[in-house]
Amino acid sequence: MSVFSLGLNHTSAPLDLRGRFAFAPEQLTPALRALHEQLRRAAPEAAILSTCNRTELYVAAQVPRPQEIVRPALEWLAAHGGVSSEQLLAHTYVREDREAARHAFRVASGLDSMVLGEPQILGQMKQAVRGADEAGTLGTTLHQLFQRSFSVAKEVRTSTEIGAHSISMAAAAVRLASQLFEDLREIKVLFVGAGEMIELVATHFAAREPQSMTLANRTLERGEKLASRFGAQAIRLADLPTRLHEFDAVISCTASTLPIIGLGAVERALKARRRKPMFMVDLAVPRDIEPEVGRLSDVYLYTVDDLTEVVQTAGEKRQAAVEQAEAIIDAGVQSFSHWLDQRASVPLIQALHKQADTWREAELARARKALAKGADLDKVMDALTRGLTQKMLHGAMAELHASEGPQRQHLAETVSRLFLRQAPLDPAGEAPTPPSPEPGSR
Secondary structure (H helix, E strand, O other), X not given: OEEEEEEEEOOOOOHHHHHHOOOOHHHHHHHHHHHHHHOHHHOOEEEEEEOOOEEEEEEEEOOOOOHHHHHHHHHHHHHHHXXXXXXXXXXXXXXXXXXXXXXXXXXXXXXXXXXXXXXXXXXHHHHHHHHHHHHOOOOHHHHHHHHHHHHHHHHHHHHOOHHHHOOOHHHHHHHHHHHHOOOHHHOEEEEEOOOHHHHHHHHHHHOOOOOEEEEEEOOHHHHHHHHHHHOOEEEEHHHHHHHHHHOOEEEEOOOOOOXXXXXXXHHHHHHHXXXXXXXXXXXXXXXXEOHXXXXXXXXXXXXXXXXXXXXOOOOHHHHHHHHHHHHHHHHHHHHHHHHHHHHOOHHHHHHHHHHHHHHHHHHHXXXXXXXXXXXXXXXXXXHHHHHHHHHHHHHHHHHHHHOOHHHHHHHHHHHHHHHHOOOOOOOOOOOOOOOOOOOOOO
């Protein structure tokens, strides 16, 4: 069984291209079933990880050549995003086996994120696992890969300071706002959406005690539930165009596939504000705010890619934490690779069990037949055990007799390890003489 990861992220593809390949949570199950159908000849396991910074396919399949699974997976993903395979290929990366495991472990640990050590990715990976499980595409191999990813990530977070030397997206948004406004206690903030990211950003802004906080969401009930935690007001998303001018800062992160804040709405808001500046952060992929909004002179619009420089940190402590984390990941990769190698022996083990059961059933049938004819029980048991041992040893004995020279010596050593569980035979094919017991021993 081979494991592959294929994807694009904030380092390999621009924001607008990444937006084409984003999957909302409710899209995961049908998408996985469609992917599985595309790859049906390989009967693979599959999972999709989709976040604001990456879309990745994880696939496990028994194929003789990587391209037999990679190429159709790439074509399927390209079709989903409405681009050619060649265009997508220029922005994707492919990892196999050990490197696929290393990549998954680094992603789970926050080492491959725009924000070093950010914790949200772990929850997103768990969502990917649940989605694959619901779609029926999560098999033993991918289950092991992801469970080991979670275990490695936990060790990284508890054994290193990887998360202590980074700034989250939420904190970065607050930092940018504080650079524009002299006092955040005097501004009115609007949050668009009610997901995990908005909850994090709202938490950070609430700590700065802005003049007011409002949350707009498509479902008012869900918006009210989150808004109540911060003493904020909740409004319907449909009311946004008429109220946008009230807010100094707007932070949006929804699962919409199309922009929900357009250029015209912002222009009208600025006019009503008498050109008073607006601070806007679009954390969604695909975009929630039309990119043309960023060209307006009185709007300070930031996307997830624009936050890159804000969240970058440096220093000796950060580097030491990264090195510690990489060492933990190396150990995890080695362990997973060992497990994967062992899994390669499963078909052989199953075949051995099947053969042994066939022999056992044949000898039992012969014994029962003899007993039914009145044969002596001891003689029947003796014949049964001899029959079984002869069948078990026949293949090894036949190979020994047919071999010669170095091949025979190598085979003799192997047979000795398998059947005698002691030192190998000497070159003459004789079993070694057991050591004499020491005086007084039993």
